[in-house]
Amino acid sequence: MELLLYQSKVVEKLINRIHEDYHYILMTGKSGSGKTFTLKQLETELSREQYQVILFEGDYEYDDREYYPFKKALFLREDSTKKIIIGGVAEASKEIPVAGNIISYIIKSLVEKTTTHNLFLNNEEQNILAKLRQIIKKQHVVLIFDNIHWWDRRSLQLLKLILTNKEILNLDKLNNFSIVFSVTADQPALHTDLMNDIIHNVNCEEIIFPAIGLIEFKNALFNATLQSFSDTQVNLLYNLVNGHLQVFFEVINEINNHSFDFNATYENNKQYLSTVLEKRLKEFGADSTQILKALEYASIIGITFSVYELRNITESTENEIKKIIADTSKLTITEQTETFDYIRFSHDIIREIFKTKVEKYHTDYYNSLALCIKEIKPDQYLRRARYSIKCLNTENAVTLYMLEAVKQMRLYGKVLNTIYEEMYPLTNSTQREYLKLMQEAYNLYSKKEYKKASSTLNLILDIFPVEVLAERDILKIRCFSKTMASNEIQDIIVRANDIRKNNTFNGEKDIWERYSQVVMIGFAHLGEIKLAREIESDTLRSLSERLNYDDTANKRLNIIKRVSNSIHNIDVSAVFVKDAFVYFGNSLSGIRDIRQYYICLGNYTTILINQGAFEEAYNIAVCGFEIERNNRDIDFPRIQLIRNNYILAGYLSKNLNEDTCIQLYEDMLLEMPIISERLFYNSNLSIFWALKNNPRKAYDILHNEALLHYDMQEKEGLYQYRVVTNTAIYQYLLGKTDAALQQLDSIKDLTKRLINGSYFSKKNDLLIQLMKSGTVSTGKEWIKVLFAIQPTYQDLAWKYFGLGYAFMAVCNWDMSE
Template sequence: MATLPVVLGHDVTATAVVESLRPGTIVVIQGPPGVGKSWLAKGIGGSWEERGGSAIVAEGHLLQSDVDFFPLNLALAPLSSNWRAVGADLIRTSEAGERMAGTGGLITSMIQALVQLRPARQRARKLFLGKEEQSILFDLERIAEDKPLLLIADNLHWWDEASLGLLGRMQDPRLGEAFRFLAELHVIAIQTVSPYQEVAHKAAHDALLTSGMTEEIDVSRPPKGTFAEVLSALGAPPARARVAAEDLYALTGGHLALAARCAKLLEIEEPQSLLAARGREHFRRRLLTDRVSALGGIGGSTALTVLQIAAVLGLRFRRADLVCAFEGEASVVSRALRDCRDEELIELSEDVGRFAHDLFRAHFLEAGDLDMPSVHESIAECLRLLRPAEYLLRCEHARRAEREREAGALGVHAALQRQRDGLPWKDLPEYALAAIENQGLRQTVEAFEAALNHLDGYRFTSCRETLDGLPRNLPRSLNAEADAIRATCLLATRSEDDREAAETLLRRWNGYETEEPELGTRLMHLRLYALTLIVDKTPGRELEGQIRQALADRADYDRSAEDAIYTLDRCSGSLFEPDHSLTRVREAAEHFGPSPGLSVIRRPVEYYRCLVNVGAKLVTNAAYTEALGEYAKLDRLIAEYTPNTFPRVDYPLTTALLAEYRIDAVSASEAVERQREIGAQHGVPGDPFYQGNAEAVFLALAGSSAEALEIFDRLEGELSERARPAPSMLYLIRANRCATGYVCGDGSAKAEWDALGDLVTQIPYLIRRYLIARHQLLGEVMARGEASSAIEFDECLVRTPRFGRFWDQLGRGFRMPEVEWWR
């Protein structure tokens, strides 16, 4: 008896597909629904994996066709190992099997050639594509496991615009030069043609398929005359298949998913029961709904309810989402899913389920008795708790639940999320833009956009004035967003009055993480930063513990929550001693850093911040040479990406220069010139203090005290314009100016130094006790008239034994801070 691939002609088609596969080319398998397109592509994928490659499936879905990156994010998964057997069967029965996959076959030779070419490839500078795109590339490379990658783009006709655009960019050879695994990427796309399905985003879809090399391979329905062979190949007894073939072809339309269910039933019953149906719709109800309704155990009605909710979630669905939306016992859902799996209606893994065909999903979407808006309402509520940062998906379900005001607010949150990621909010999907417009929130989005632009430009007053112009009747969550931006402004001004105002503002939102977990956690992070700027660390440590607990509750199923826990580790220097914090910061750098064998860093900007903090912590610990090793990693990271990818590059460059000076790798005069270059290329006009302080200190150490005093005076003048300047920065500038005056012979320096004694006790950092001791000891040096040159004064305390290894950095006569990211 002929096997199914031979009956369908898939053996010949598979050879044509493989012959067309090459990097930069999208091979499109297309045809009507139910002709085995996905089966064929996944069978080839199974053979690809069997011979040393990796295969990944990215699946579009009708109900999520407007959700950015849905196929490459929520619907991205490695090819199941079960498909290797299918691939072996496909190859074994193919006349061209040896040509496809034998010792010298196309797939085998292709994979071997790709591996051999690797060492010759050069890497170009990387473009930071955005947080979502970067995460997708990371997942693709991770799943590929350093093997040539075959991406199966299933249901391409339902892909969203963002995914189509990224798939197109992945074909660009320049991106392959930057990310090695993309140079080995092969793509098979699967789409159902009109009139059976319409393309969801025609312009983006057509742009993808016309922008590069495309090979189209058509797959047709099996002819009516071969349907008995199809049923037999699917397992039906040949005699029963011959009796039922003509009528079943009329009832199924030749759809292979339905034919497979018919063949299964023909194994256990006579054809007459199947052929008694009155038309196609009645036939499908008998074949699908009635079979599920007749399930024992938990009962057919429960299984139908579970399938209907799963159908709303999508062709592929997360079990946690389904359990939440079902609003019943998890064990009941699990039992229903197992029963449906046994009926071959769905496929199951530990975390994810998938309908065996979209025809089944579409059928069960309408088969249950649930009210659709109510289902979407339940799903929207579940997403709020389980994946709160997915504002676009939440907006879509709120819209379908007829909660228009909530949908509009979620659309604004999605717009702000894009803005924070450096992407234009006007590129949101049409449904999100419509939700915003319908609630009259477009001007609100534009005001938020302007405020964030002012914030990025350090125009804090303009930012707050813009926010003050927002409407007074905004939804509560948008008022929370506005206060988050206000607090960020207030915390960045280096004014103690503003810091206290920010803390008061944020205190109003205590507990908001139970309403909006993602936004509430961001507000908690801001309040934590405000608390790190006070002397008493107990409130900050208590709040950090609360944040960690809130995040830990979601970390198992929400990667953003796990990331946020490591961000707390990255910021730990604000609350914990330098040696303890160094351990935590290193753990954060390992989490966000490159994985062995991978060229893609999932969150390069967060990794950059971690490396900045590791280097700064090592300088605090007087491990200067080791710190320079971390800064060398930073230099390589910055050089790998296009300019302006990373913020405040002046921070690490300034601290790295300090480490070089500490080990005598540069002189003070050379450091002055280097520091000026850093300021000219990377300085921020609204925040000149750290860079300006370092330049002035190096000038004093190089013997140019008069010029140093001019810079200190200018910096203090800028600080004095703020209401109650932050004690740490005020002390830094005034103490260094006073030290410079002392080595110049200024007789009033000692009195000025003594006047700073109260100010140093107000510094909120954990190194405060070292700075207080330093201040007292340097005052005694001044009183004795010792160490009258800049170099002598700078080094006069560092050999004091009782303060440990921190003292070589913290006990200097001139203070140059180790700048970290604490937000």
């Protein structure tokens, strides 16, 4: 459909303002005047001029889905795995400054806080900003914020942050950037205070979007119908349309079909449109009832809705829904979107008409929708809570509000005040105390005060619904997983697994899956690999039911893949971790999820080191530093991990020497608290002193660190293996052969049950053989002694596992989203 003359003039005016470098433009007008269609034409015109244009759209029904305008614009339109990103990462690393500068950066970043903006961004916001940075790198950027009066509160808060801190996106450094706000004046705003605050704090050039004038209306009417009308008829039609183009198009259809009744009277254009739609649907005969029901359900989902949601809510077959969509598209009631399997109403006035019909039977409709969403998008607790309120199911609504509050603590750090205000009248003091304790526990967890967090969680009594208590226990297990696995933790994980096997948490799939994930990793830390794999299999089966329509399920699947080397050998985990690396790093517009990609990048370097691909691991680790430097407002998790892998890969690829590695480890350990992970880094540090032919210092470093926190009842085995093996080697190099052999003999069974146990067991046997034969070697030469008697074993991974010392390339097994 072509623009009408008055719309074309608005496009021309907007383009002129953008060419004149107006940074902020506010466009206001009445509903139905054609603003959104005009903005899409503006997007098309500017794209032809090589502008980078991003269109963000609000949806009245999506206030309960945080950051929806950003997610829809930046993520929902993407296809996964368009190209393999790994080669690109390796290429990008060549553009990063040489090793000397990297080492300087590492040291500086460990001592100083690398973040430049103290903005307290949550993970979702960090990911959105990182995505925006990737997209708007080039000059001439136009951001269009359509229907901003329908944006959810978190989206508006983030937008305000962006506009008041322009350096976040480097907008102030672009030669040309413009932001266009679009507001419908005669529609209610969801968060008027915040919207007005945003608009008033920037100096906007305001453009009033006009309604179609009488003369242009008369000309457009003739062009569309090729009929002449009397002035009385034109005035009647003009007043009926009342500036609403959707109604105008329906009038034209009626006239062209010879079915418009000039003698009929209507209270307003909405009543006329409703009458027309009813009449046209009746033309489908028996199918009209099914079509009407589907459209009524769709109307309470939102302007945009997914085919899958509609099919499940209406309990229709896929072919039935496709036919309904095809029929309604012919009637211009609905239209396809750019996102696969997503449909939208042609205009909100049409959605409103069908939603009005729902109100007569709203309990049945909203109850069906709530049950459907529980199955297909179970973590949308706020949406489900509001549906429960409409169904007068207050008790269920309270539980869902509590789950939503915990979800916001987990994902965003704190709960929106508006959510507390909404749920407060429905909750009692005991329920509010639960939320207070959960918030305190999450605050402590984020500060790495795991024991205090766990103690706070112990104050929550078993008096709440099982799904609410499960949230407490998930966080508690996450706290325990941060400490070295012991008998006490084993008892806790075993009890948790019993609960998991015998409880569906009232059918809450999201909770059951996250509960299963933490128990799986708990067993991995305990070295109970068989049990961990069984839980992984159960969880994957649950996720597989929703992969086609639930973004959370896809994200969770790939998080499981990125930690796969916790329970799978190198052959299997190499495939899975690479899959996750590609998924999180690869989309049409760049990295899909910056934090998850960063974690995957670190884990993938571990896989490459284990495979003996040291040079590639080194290059990818360097890219991790570049991601840090390009996103300085993001507090990336466990940055020491990628530094450890960089050091190992750098040395084993001959890019770094022993002295540099020692310096980096010592600087890293200076800033690290007494946590179990220190054992890995001190173990690696000790090896480099041994490589400098100083086994005494190597032994003292590792032995003294072990004394600080080493628990001989540690179940996992990863710590014990490194401590025992490396100190045994140092003992041997110091001439204490019997003590060394005794130590190695003590871990024979342990090596067999570790992941990649065949390599560890083989290595242990060879070390014993060498020591019994009295092999003479320096610390420097010891790294290659096993290759002299066993050059190859199984596959290329022996290049790493066959090294004389027990190095540790570290992975992040935290399954946080």
